[in-house]
Amino acid sequence: MSLPELEKKPACSAGSLGNYLWSDPPKEHKWADCVHCGLCLEACPTYEQLGQEQHSPRGRVHLIKSVAEGKLKVNEVFAEPVFQCLDCRACTTACPASVDVGGLIEEARGQVRQAIPLKGLKAWTSKFFLEGLFPHHGRLSAAGSLLKFYQKSGMQKMVRKTGMINIMPNHLVDMESIMPEIKTPVRKKYKQEKVIKAKGETKRVVSILSGCIMDIMFSDINESTINVLTRNGNDVTIPQNQTCCGALHVHAGDREMGRKLAKQNIEAFKNSEKVIVNAAGCGCMMKEYPELFSDDPQWQEKAKAFSAKVEDISKFLYDTGYEIPKAELKTRITYHDACHLAHGQGIRNEPRELLIHIPGVEMIQMPNSDRCCGSAGIYNLTNPEMAGAVLESKMANVPENVEMISMGNPGCMLQMAAGVQKYGRSQKVVHTVQLLDWAYQKEEDGSGDQDGAN
Amino acid sequence: MVTKMVQINLKTKDIHISNLAKLVSGPNAILYKDEDLLAYDCDGFTIKRHLPRAVIFPKDTHEVSQIVKYCAKHNLPFLARGAGTGLSGGAIPLNNEVIISLVRMKRLLEIDLENRRAVVEPGFVNLKLTNSISDKGYYYAPDPSSQYACTIGGNVAENAGGAHCLKYGVTTNHILGLEVVLPNGDIIEIGKNGIPDAPGYDLLGLLTGSEGTLGIVTKITVRILKNPEAKQTVLAYFDKIDDGSKAVSDIISSGIVPAALEMMDKTAIEGVEAAAFPVGHPKDIEAVLLIEVDGITAGINDQINLILDVCQKRNVREVKAARDEAERGRWWANRKTGFGAMGAISPDYLVQDGVIPRSKLPEVLAKINQISEENGLRIANIFHAGDGNLHPLVLFDSRIPGETEKAIQAGSECLKACADVGGSITGEHGVGIEKKEEMRFVFHDHEIQAQTDIRDVFNPDYLLNAGKLFPAPGRCAEVKRELK
Numbered sequence: 042m043s044l045p046e047l048e049k050k051p052a053c054s055a056g057s058l059g060n061y062l063w064s065d066p067p068k069e070h071k072w073a074d075c076v077h078c079g080l081c082l083e084a085c086p087t088y089e090q091l092g093q094e095q096h097s098p099r100g101r102v103h104l105i106k107s108v109a110e111g112k113l114k115v116n117e118v119f120a121e122p123v124f125q126c127l128d129c130r131a132c133t134t135a136c137p138a139s140v141d142v143g144g145l146i147e148e149a150r151g152q153v154r155q156a157i158p159l160k161g162l163k164a165w166t167s168k169f170f171l172e173g174l175f176p177h178h179g180r181l182s183a184a185g186s187l188l189k190f191y192q193k194s195g196m197q198k199m200v201r202k203t204g205m206i207n208i209m210p211n212h213l214v215d216m217e218s219i220m221p222e223i224k225t226p227v228r229k230k231y232k233q234e235k236v237i238k239a240k241g242e243t244k245r246v247v248s249i250l251s252g253c254i255m256d257i258m259f260s261d262i263n264e265s266t267i268n269v270l271t272r273n274g275n276d277v278t279i280p281q282n283q284t285c286c287g288a289l290h291v292h293a294g295d296r297e298m299g300r301k302l303a304k305q306n307i308e309a310f311k312n313s314e315k316v317i318v319n320a321a322g323c324g325c326m327m328k329e330y331p332e333l334f335s336d337d338p339q340w341q342e343k344a345k346a347f348s349a350k351v352e353d354i355s356k357f358l359y360d361t362g363y364e365i366p367k368a369e370l371k372t373r374i375t376y377h378d379a380c381h382l383a384h385g386q387g388i389r390n391e392p393r394e395l396l397i398h399i400p401g402v403e404m405i406q407m408p409n410s411d412r413c414c415g416s417a418g419i420y421n422l423t424n425p426e427m428a429g430a431v432l433e434s435k436m437a438n439v440p441e442n443v444e445m446i447s448m449g450n451p452g453c454m455l456q457m458a459a460g461v462q463k464y465g466r467s468q469k470v471v472h473t474v475q476l477l478d479w480a481y482q483k484e485e486d487g488s489g490d491q492d493g494a495n
Numbered sequence: 496m497v498t499k500m501v502q503i504n505l506k507t508k509d510i511h512i513s514n515l516a517k518l519v520s521g522p523n524a525i526l527y528k529d530e531d532l533l534a535y536d537c538d539g540f541t542i543k544r545h546l547p548r549a550v551i552f553p554k555d556t557h558e559v560s561q562i563v564k565y566c567a568k569h570n571l572p573f574l575a576r577g578a579g580t581g582l583s584g585g586a587i588p589l590n591n592e593v594i595i596s597l598v599r600m601k602r603l604l605e606i607d608l609e610n611r612r613a614v615v616e617p618g619f620v621n622l623k624l625t626n627s628i629s630d631k632g633y634y635y636a637p638d639p640s641s642q643y644a645c646t647i648g649g650n651v652a653e654n655a656g657g658a659h660c661l662k663y664g665v666t667t668n669h670i671l672g673l674e675v676v677l678p679n680g681d682i683i684e685i686g687k688n689g690i691p692d693a694p695g696y697d698l699l700g701l702l703t704g705s706e707g708t709l710g711i712v713t714k715i716t717v718r719i720l721k722n723p724e725a726k727q728t729v730l731a732y733f734d735k736i737d738d739g740s741k742a743v744s745d746i747i748s749s750g751i752v753p754a755a756l757e758m759m760d761k762t763a764i765e766g767v768e769a770a771a772f773p774v775g776h777p778k779d780i781e782a783v784l785l786i787e788v789d790g791i792t793a794g795i796n797d798q799i800n801l802i803l804d805v806c807q808k809r810n811v812r813e814v815k816a817a818r819d820e821a822e823r824g825r826w827w828a829n830r831k832t833g834f835g836a837m838g839a840i841s842p843d844y845l846v847q848d849g850v851i852p853r854s855k856l857p858e859v860l861a862k863i864n865q866i867s868e869e870n871g872l873r874i875a876n877i878f879h880a881g882d883g884n885l886h887p888l889v890l891f892d893s894r895i896p897g898e899t900e901k902a903i904q905a906g907s908e909c910l911k912a913c914a915d916v917g918g919s920i921t922g923e924h925g926v927g928i929e930k931k932e933e934m935r936f937v938f939h940d941h942e943i944q945a946q947t948d949i950r951d952v953f954n955p956d957y958l959l960n961a962g963k964l965f966p967a968p969g970r971c972a973e974v975k976r977e978l979k
Contacts, residue, residue, distance in 0.1 A: 073839040074839060074842075074843040075838055076541070076834070076835055076837060076838040076843065076844055077537065078539055078580065078641065078834055078835035079539055079578055079579060079580035079641060079644045079645075079833050079834060079877060080580075080641065080643050080837075081644075081645045082578055082580075082644040083620055083622075083643055084643075091523070092552065092596070092598035092599050092601075092618075093523070093526065093534075093550075093552075093596075093598075094534035094579065095526075095531050095533075095534040097534075097959045100534035103534055104530070104533060104534060105534070109535055113530055113533060114532065116530070117530065118528055118530035119530055122534075134771075135629075135643070136835065136838075137770050137832030137833070137834070137835030137836040137838065137839075138772055138835055138836055138837075138838030138839045139765075139768050139770065139771045139773065139839070140838065184825055196669055342517075350513065436747075442557060478887075495900075
């Protein structure tokens with residue numbers, strides 16, 4: 042039962058540490074903050090489900106530290122708790138010393154993926170989506186057109202009707218059923234316009250991250266984002282050489298690809314003063330770009346300058362001042378805190394303020410609103426069972442008497458919409474800026490297009 | 496609960512693990528691989544680490560009993576574990592034990608408001624009980640700082656205290672009944688139906704605080720209390736720690752029994768202000784007192800005024816009352832996360848848990864300061880000043896050779912200082928591994944013997960949680976050392 046004694050291994054590269062053999066290992070200063078007090082335990086959704094230390098934040102930190110100390114090796118048994126983590130950061134909020142568990146997990150995943158490369162179907166799927174699709178706007182756009190064709194041509198109806206859908210795994214069926222209606226990506230739509238002018242006097246010029254999935258699945262939210270920005274005196278640019286933020290890659294342990302995408306974005310937005318993001322996961326990643334360049338001081342400096350420009354749409358509007366809409370929406374809503382907004386960026390109050398000031402909007406608070414919904418990037422695809430269990434707890438907290446659930450992250454929107462469908466609920470799942478946009482539109486033309494998500 | 500996670504095929508040559516696995520239902524109900532076990536090599540006390548033989552997750556009393564019977568029959572050491580937030584090492588498997596983790600037994604079985612009691616399983620988290628009944632105007636009083644995560648089963652084992660035990664008492668004052676699996680696997684119920692003062696020996700009192708050496712608690716009936724009609728919370732900042740200490744004594748001797756009376760010294764303030772829940776304490780003061788009074792609305796203001804008077808007489812720099820519940824919540828979060836907050840200013844800490852007569856506070860704090868200087872280690876003080884329960888936090892860095900040993904030494908000296916003024920070596924964290932040798936500071940050999948005799952009645956083969964709570968008899972002479 043004894044563990045291998047402290048083995049001194051030849052370092053494979055300059056940055057290796059203990060049994061971490063590659064550069065960019067989990068950083069000592071991050072785990073040194075953990076004193077093993079355990080106050081993180083109940084904040085962790087996977088610990089709630091499994092009740093096992095290795096699936097708790099402090100347990101994971103303990104294991105990550107043990108590899109650096111040479112007591113453990115980077116193997117499959119180590120990989121399991123490291124990849125079972127949702128990377129939701131709730132532990133960091135609960136932690137008295139704010140231990141950066143998410144950062145440690147991402148760095149550990151980077152080591153795991155190099156020690157145990159993915160094989161077979163998993164490798165193919167990962168390569169296809171993370172390398173072949175998300176970073177390429179043209180291909181994504183084409184995929185979007187295919188999905189659009191699938192929806193419009195009657196094929197979707199046929200697949201559902203004939204039972205062909207039953208050949209898909211359950212969690213993908215859930216996902217298919219809530220796929221939003223595909224519209225034209227804003228990057229394509231505004232390709233010819235260098236600047237989308239503010240309505241009225243220009244107060245600021247801002248750029249937006251149109252995102253990869255966001256612009257295909259939720260281009261209407263991007264549309265709403267542009268509307269609320271221009272409505273509030275902002276000229277908007279969409280730099281065309283921007284790319285996927287890399288969050289999904291970094292979560293999956295592909296830090297090299299993460300760095301590549303980060304560099305491209307840093308360059309793409311180098312002339313922008315503000316980079317406005319409407320996807321919490323992307324915003325959080327982009328604020329953390331400097332973490333990716335701990336071995337590269339030159340790029341780390343650039344990344345720091347870039348990160349300082351990144352802001353979530355809700356906080357940006359709240360901080361710079363925005364016009365409170367005059368039209369009434371008359372709806373009862375609740376708000377879900379996306380992990381990477383609340384825990385990742387500390388943004389909790391601003392979106393709520395935007396929402397409750399829309400005339401006619403009544404907000405019912407959701408208990409445990411900052412508990413993860415299980416989406417966690419593509420976690421719901423890689424760990425469907427755990428994601429499903431986490432979603433079940435989440436849905437139990439959605440108040441019965443609300444018509445809409447508002448939030449600030451597309452991944453959560455898909456997951457929550459799947460939850461609404463699965464548990465026979467009736468709520469419409471919306472993005473915070475959509476509600477604001479609808480209120481403005483209603484004010485302008487007395488209508489208000491509410492055929493958005495869901 | 497997730498029904499099936501990664502399919503684990505039991506690949507083990509240890510026949511006992513294969514046999515134990517058959518005694519539990521539910522997914523992944525046994526862990527035995529070194530990588531998984533490593534996460535169980537310590538609890539909140541991280542200085543001593545040992546790997547367990549396995550960790551097993553029963554779902555009910557019957558399964559616990561079956562596991563215990565198997566261990567007893569095959570002479571396998573075993574112990575029970577809750578959330579693993581204990582600070583004295585009570586759940587560390589010194590003898591390669593089978594750890595019986597009770598976290599899956601986490602149901603709230605019954606709430607009986609009429610008789611003011613609730614029945615919970617041992618894995619039920621302390622704070623969840625209050626959260627489950629607060630909307631009806633009730634709460635569960637014992638509130639250890641780890642209450643966000645610690646389990647009530649663990650609280651019973653350690654006789655946990657908390658900030659509010661000054662007025663409301665520790666765990667033992669709130670336990671009405673227990674279901675216990677004895678070390679031979681038999682199931683007994685004591686304190687039946689929660690009727691207080693049952694005839695016969697006070698086994699409830701004996702079991703509560705026995706640190707998991709007499710049996711495994713599987714069901715707990717606790718007392719619940721009605722929320723006080725009103726409460727008021729005050730912060731008082733002192734330039735001199737002596738003044739703060741004397742104010743504590745004065746408040747109690749003025750006749751007030753505050754619900755809580757907490758103190759932090761300068762180093763502790765540095766820690767909590769550098770951590771996740773800062774509230775803006777001034778950095779240049781030597782002590783802050785957090786004082787809470789509660790009760791019927793009518794008397795609250797008089798009590799607060801009396802406290803303010805006392806503080807003024809002791810040269811307080813500033814006193815302020817919480818403006819609302821949110822501010823009160825922030826002050827308490829700042830205090831209750833104090834131990835973990837030390838991570839922000841030190842890689843490791845060792846927390847001690849001495850008790851002294853309140854009047855000796857200035858003297859003992861001076862002594863602790865001296866111990867800190869002599870050992871070259873910083874010591875932060877966060878403590879329940881009202882009942883004289885000190886928590887010196889020895890800050891150290893285990894990566895520096897020799898520093899861990901020095902920290903242990905300094906901690907032990909702090910306890911000696913407490914014992915020397917007529918105090919005790921533990922208020923609420925238990926003895927565990929950490930303070931077992933220090934038991935000799937407060938008990939003579941024959942007094943320890945009287946207690947181990949009782950243990951032998953319950954735990955004759957000494958398979959359950961061995962090596963905790965009492966010093967090993969063979970080492971009497973050696974440990975009877977006097978600290979210089």
